[in-house]
Amino acid sequence: MASPYSKEQLLTMYRKMYLIRRFEERAGQQYTLGKIAGFCHLYIGQEAVAVGPNEALRPDDYMLSAYRDHGQPLARGSDAGMVMAELFGRGTGYSKGKGGSMHIFDIEHHFYGGYGIVGGQIPLAAGMAFASRYRNEDRVTLCYFGDAAANQGSFHETFNMASKWKLPVIYICENNRYGMGTAIARTSAVPEIYKRASAYGMRGEPVDGMDCLAMYEAVKDAAAYCRAGKGPVLLEANTYRFRGHSMADPATYRSKQEVEDERKNDPIPKLRDHALKNKLAVDADFEAIDEEVKAQVDAAVKFADESPEPSVEELWRDTIVEEGEQDVRPRERVLGVKVTNWPKYPSGQELKVTWDLEPREQAEQADKKAGLSR
Amino acid sequence: MTMPELMYREALNQALAEEMERDANVFLIGEEVGRYNGAFKVSQGLLDKFGSARIIDAPISELGFTGMSVGAAMVGLRPVVEMMTWNFAILAMDQIVNNAAKLRHMSGGQLRCPIVFRGPGGAGGRLSSQHSQALEANYAHFPGLKVIAPATPADAKGMLKAAIRDENPVIMFEGERLYALKGEVPEGEHVVPLGKADVKREGTDVTIITWSRMYYFCMEAAEQLAKEGISAEVLDLRTLRPLDEEAILASVRKTNRVVIVEEGWALAGVGASVVDIIQSKAFDDLDAPVHRVTGLDVNMSYAANLENATQPDAPKIIDAVKKVLYREGA
Ligand SMILES: Cc1ncc(C[n+]2csc(CCOP(=O)(O)OP(=O)(O)O)c2C)c(N)n1
Numbered sequence: 001m002a003s004p005y006s007k008e009q010l011l012t013m014y015r016k017m018y019l020i021r022r023f024e025e026r027a028g029q030q031y032t033l034g035k036i037a038g039f040c041h042l043y044i045g046q047e048a049v050a051v052g053p054n055e056a057l058r059p060d061d062y063m064l065s066a067y068r069d070h071g072q073p074l075a076r077g078s079d080a081g082m083v084m085a086e087l088f089g090r091g092t093g094y095s096k097g098k099g100g101s102m103h104i105f106d107i108e109h110h111f112y113g114g115y116g117i118v119g120g121q122i123p124l125a126a127g128m129a130f131a132s133r134y135r136n137e138d139r140v141t142l143c144y145f146g147d148a149a150a151n152q153g154s155f156h157e158t159f160n161m162a163s164k165w166k167l168p169v170i171y172i173c174e175n176n177r178y179g180m181g182t183a184i185a186r187t188s189a190v191p192e193i194y195k196r197a198s199a200y201g202m203r204g205e206p207v208d209g210m211d212c213l214a215m216y217e218a219v220k221d222a223a224a225y226c227r228a229g230k231g232p233v234l235l236e237a238n239t240y241r242f243r244g245h246s247m248a249d250p251a252t253y254r255s256k257q258e259v260e261d262e263r264k265n266d267p268i269p270k271l272r273d274h275a276l277k278n279k280l281a282v283d284a285d286f287e288a289i290d291e292e293v294k295a296q297v298d299a300a301v302k303f304a305d306e307s308p309e310p311s312v313e314e315l316w317r318d319t320i321v322e323e324g325e326q327d328v329r330p331r332e333r334v335l336g337v338k339v340t341n342w343p344k345y346p347s348g349q350e351l352k353v354t355w356d357l358e359p360r361e362q363a364e365q366a367d368k369k370a371g372l373s374r
Numbered sequence: 375m376t377m378p379e380l381m382y383r384e385a386l387n388q389a390l391a392e393e394m395e396r397d398a399n400v401f402l403i404g405e406e407v408g409r410y411n412g413a414f415k416v417s418q419g420l421l422d423k424f425g426s427a428r429i430i431d432a433p434i435s436e437l438g439f440t441g442m443s444v445g446a447a448m449v450g451l452r453p454v455v456e457m458m459t460w461n462f463a464i465l466a467m468d469q470i471v472n473n474a475a476k477l478r479h480m481s482g483g484q485l486r487c488p489i490v491f492r493g494p495g496g497a498g499g500r501l502s503s504q505h506s507q508a509l510e511a512n513y514a515h516f517p518g519l520k521v522i523a524p525a526t527p528a529d530a531k532g533m534l535k536a537a538i539r540d541e542n543p544v545i546m547f548e549g550e551r552l553y554a555l556k557g558e559v560p561e562g563e564h565v566v567p568l569g570k571a572d573v574k575r576e577g578t579d580v581t582i583i584t585w586s587r588m589y590y591f592c593m594e595a596a597e598q599l600a601k602e603g604i605s606a607e608v609l610d611l612r613t614l615r616p617l618d619e620e621a622i623l624a625s626v627r628k629t630n631r632v633v634i635v636e637e638g639w640a641l642a643g644v645g646a647s648v649v650d651i652i653q654s655k656a657f658d659d660l661d662a663p664v665h666r667v668t669g670l671d672v673n674m675s676y677a678a679n680l681e682n683a684t685q686p687d688a689p690k691i692i693d694a695v696k697k698v699l700y701r702e703g704a
Contacts, residue, residue, distance in 0.1 A: 062449065095482030105481035112448060113481060117472050123438050124473060127445020127453075134401070134427070134451060157438025164433075318483035319517050321541035328483035345450035348397030353427045 003278035005213070010275045013055055013212050015289050017047040017268050020071045022297045023080055027070065027087055027101075030301065031247040036087045039116075040101045043071035045210075045242035048267035049174050050075040052215025053142060057223060060341070062110050062128045064121050065144040067102035068174075069114025072144065076109040080296055081303035082334055091310035092303070092334045098310070098318065108331060108339050118179075119145060119152030122171070126162045129169035129232070133355045135346060138227045141169045142219070148179025150193045159234070163202040168226035170219060171234045174209065176241045181253040194236035202232055209239030210265040213274065240265070377558040385531035385559045386416045386492075386548065390454065392562070393538040394424055397452060400538055403430040403439055404456030404493075413458050414494055414553050440466035440491070444474045444543075447489040452538060457493030459550060460509045466491075467512070474543040475518030490537045494550035495523070496587050496637055497685055503673040506681075508638035510586075513545045514614045514647075520568055521615040523547040525589035527557035529612060532566030540568060549587040571618035573625065577607030580695050581625040583648055584635040585611040588686055592635055595691035606695060614644050622648060623656050630661040631698040635686050640668040662698040667691055 003010075024042045031040045043050070050071040057063070065072050070083060078094070086093025087101050094106050105113040112128065115121040125143030132139040149155060150173055162169055173193045177184055185191040197204025203225065208214040215237060222233040240262040244251035251259075275281040318328070331337045380388065394400045406413045408421040408431040421429040432439040436457070443453035457463040463470070470491060477485045497506040514521045520542055524530045530548065537544035549555075574589065575596055582592045589610050596606040609625050611618065626632055632652060634645040649664050667686045675681055696702045 093482070095480055095484070098482050099480040103480040105484050107481070107484045112485070113477075115473070117468060120441070120468060120472055123441025123469060124445035124448065126438075127442035127447070128449050129445075130442060131446040131449045131451045134446070154437055154441060157433070157435035158442065160433055160435065161438055161442060318479050318481075320520070321478065321486050325541075327486060330482065330484065343449065346399060348399050351398035353398055353401075353425075355427050 003274060003280060005280070007275070007280045009055065010271065010280055011285060011289065013051050013216070014268070014271050014275070014286065015293065016051045016054070016075050017212060017271065018289060019080065019293050019296065020047045020050065020074050021268060022293050023074060023084070023300065024070060026297050026301055027084070028243070028247060030087070035305070036101065037089070038100050038102070039067065040087065040247040041068040041245065042241070042243045042247070043068055045262070045266070046174060046176060046239045047071060048212035048215050049144070049172065049209045049237045049239050052212040053172065053219035056216045056220035057140065057142060060110055061139055061223070062112055062141040064112040064125055064141075065114050066118070066121060066146060066149065067114050067116045068146070069102065069104050073104050073106050073109065073111045076106065076111050078104070078106040078109055078111065079331060079335065080300040082330060084300040084304040085307045088304040088307070089309065090304055090307035091314065092307040094330045096310050096314055096318070096328070098314070106330065108329065108342055110343070119149035119154040121145065122149065122152070122154045123158045125169050125171070126158045126167050129162070129167035130165065132168055133165070134353055135351060136354060139168070140223045140226045142172065143169060144172050144174055146179060147173060147175040147177065147184040147193055148182070148187070150196065151188060159197065159200040159202060159232070162232040163200040166229060166231035168229070169232045170222045170226060171232065173234065173236045174239055175236050176239050178245065178254070180245045181249070192236070194234055197234040202234060204234040204236070206236045206238060209237030210267045210270065212267055212271050377560055379556045380527050380559040381553065382527045382530050382549065382555045382557070383414060383416050383553040385527035386534055387418055387420070388559070389531045389534035389538070390417065390420060391423060393535055394420070394428065399450065399452045400454060401428040401430060401451065402454045402456060403432050403443055405432055405434055405458045407431060407456050412456070414550070416553070417456065436462050436465040437469055441469035441473065443489060444469055444487060447474070447487045448477065448485055452488050454490045454492060454538060457491060459505065460493055460495040460547065461505055461507060463491065463493065464509075470513070470519070470543070470545070471516050475516045479518060486541050487543050488541045490534070490544045490546060492534070492537070492546035492548060494553070495547035496550050497669065497674055498551050498681070500676055500678065500681060501674070502676040506674040508669065510547045510614055511638050511643045514644050518543065519615060520544045520613065521547070522568055522613045523586040524612055525549070525552070525586050525610055527555065528559045528564070529566055529572070531559050532564045533568065533612065535565045536568050539565070544568070547586060552587055566612070569613045569616050569618060571612055571621035572610045573607060573621070574610045575606070575608040577605040577629065579605045579629060580631040580633060580698060581607045581609055581629045582633050582635060582691065582695070583609045583611060583622065583645075585614065586637065588635045588637050591686060591688045591691055594688040595695065598688065598692060599695055604695065604699065617647065617651065619651055619655070622651055626652055626656045627659045630659055632660070632664045633691065633694045633698055634664065634666045635691055636666065636668045637686065638669055639671055640666060641671065643668060662700065665694045665698050667694045
């Protein structure tokens with residue numbers, strides 16, 4: 001069967017996965033050189049989970065993630081140099097060097113952050129989706145979390161509300177099989193995370209997280225479901241991280257054989273093979289992209305390295321919003337690029353709040369009228 | 375002109391209704407806020423007025439609905455989150471301190487989080503350890519939050535309105551035992567700025583610094599002291615973060631003697647920071663060491679006599695005032 005994708009689509013996805021891969025390799029290298037400090041959680045192996053879904057969404061859909069958060073903003077279109085500068089703790093980073101590796105925020109691209117408390121971002125995503133319903137927007141929120149986060153109370157509390165209130169939020173559990181050094185099966189009564197959705201009357205499905213196109217299709221479908229007002233979706237992306245939990249982790253808790261086997265599933269060559277087999281691209285296309293991306297990542301490292309540290313006065317900024325203070329637009333501040341799609345906050349007067357929080361109740365009343373019982 | 379007398383809870387209700395009418399981004403969420411009209415009836419009648427899309431009955435999931443509201447604030451809504459009491463908000467503390475308080479900082483100034491977390495705090499009522507504690511010091515500890523604790527119905531209304539309009543996360547401690555208390559409340563646009571303390575009673579011999587319910591014990595003590603010829607000034611802090619240093623120092627410079635009254639525990643309490651401000655910036659103005667009256671360093675008991683012994687009251691405050699005036703045992 002012929003590929004349903006265009007050449008442009010496939011090359012875009014490939015380019016982004018390859019960018020994340022090269023970026024992360026360089027980040028790891030810079031960490032060992034002491035340029036990056038703190039925790040640095042690499043995404044190598046999981047690229048398909050960031051890139052497929054992003055291509056299935058609109059640019060104005062919201063996205064947020066945990067602390068393994070370099071890949072998603074790069075997939076969204078964030079500036080690689082500014083992400084690297086954030087890892088370096090420089091004033092030109094997205095968060096002016098105040099967030100570091102675990103807290104990339106790029107609101108211009110609707111990336112609402114990386115969060116360091118396991119599971120802490122799960123309710124935030126539901127709240128953003130709640131806001132979309134409150135304003136009658138057809139925007140979807142996509143939230144990433146790890147398999148271990150599914151054992152947090154935040155997961156269960158939020159899923160109950162998100163399902164009850166039919167919030168347009170897609171949760172992607174990136175099941176890379178380990179929470180730090182502990183295999184998920186050792187700590188979870190139900191290690192198939194997608195099954196837990198059924199406890200909340202909500203749609204849950206497993207997806208091949210090593211296949212960018214499978215991720216694309218799953219999220220395209222889920223987003224349509226959400227936008228139709230049918231409620232939240234949980235996707236469990238079965239994936240694998242080729243490296244340790246963070247740069248500080250040699251990952252001795254898993255066998256060489258296991259990692260080697262998983263590497264055969266690398267999502268990047270998989271997508272490349274799909275394009276080649278379907279004659280949508282030739283080797284030269286990929287070679288050109290590889291070269292461009294390498295140069296892009298070199299430039300990102302150079303930019304970060306040459307950027308100054310934040311000024312000490314920055315300590316006193318960005319904690320409390322002072323009267324009349326404007327929000328910071330990083331690309332405008334750092335690169336002088338005019339930001340056009342900075343989110344507009346609605347003014348109270350224009351807002352029409354019409355959504356009904358209790359669709360089930362209406363259904364129950366309708367049933368009663370019709371003489372049915374539930 | 376006489377102002378209408380309202381109960382503390384009615385003043386809050388008025389503030390909520392007025393702000394929700396003014397700005398459709400404002401919504402109220404919490405356990406029992408809708409159909410039940412509020413566990414302490416603060417949201418009485420609001421469901422009928424604003425509908426279930428804006429007065430939202432949440433499940434008993436403190437962390438969940440708190441975090442969800444933070445998410446809504448991140449994209450421009452202005453949630454008011456009612457904690458049934460602050461005792462239960464301990465379950466939500468992660469979302470308040472690790473997310474709401476830090477979003478602006480971690481995003482390098484990209485995000486703002488205009489949200490109010492409010493509900494009853496404070497001890498008393500024979501409720502034993504888990505339901506009877508003053509927890510404001512916990513939140514006053516965190517940069518990125520504003521913490522307020524109004525004592526009077528007028529301040530309750532004015533400060534809630536200011537909190538809802540504030541661009542930052544605001545923690546509002548209401549007095550669980552103040553809800554039925556009456557006082558004059560200005561109608562309509564009455565906004566009390568956050569961060570400003572209030573001299574509620576002028577005096578010359580000693581400053582009593584306090585907030586929330588303890589204010590009433592302090593006033594009681596001041597009245598009795600007046601009968602003995604001691605003139606006490608009562609400074610109601612109202613906002614615990616940021617502290618109004620100017621007002622504290624001005625009063626200290628005037629009276630030269632200070633008693634701080636705090637319902638919560640002494641160790642790492644808000645009063646400890648007030649002492650620090652005074653000794654580092656007005657040491658030379660002091661005629662006596664600052665004295666603190668606080669809750670005893672124990673968990674709250676159910677037994678009536680033990681509960682009473684645990685909390686500050688007017689006689690304890692009077693004792694402390696006499697100590698700083700070197701009149702003890704007089
Ligand atoms: C509340 C909390 N507990 C513990 C930690 C320490 N910690 C950081 S990452 C992690 C493992 C999480 O694994 P998972 O959610 O599966 O995500 P992954 O790292 O696999 O992407 C732990 C225990 C934390 N950051 N937050």
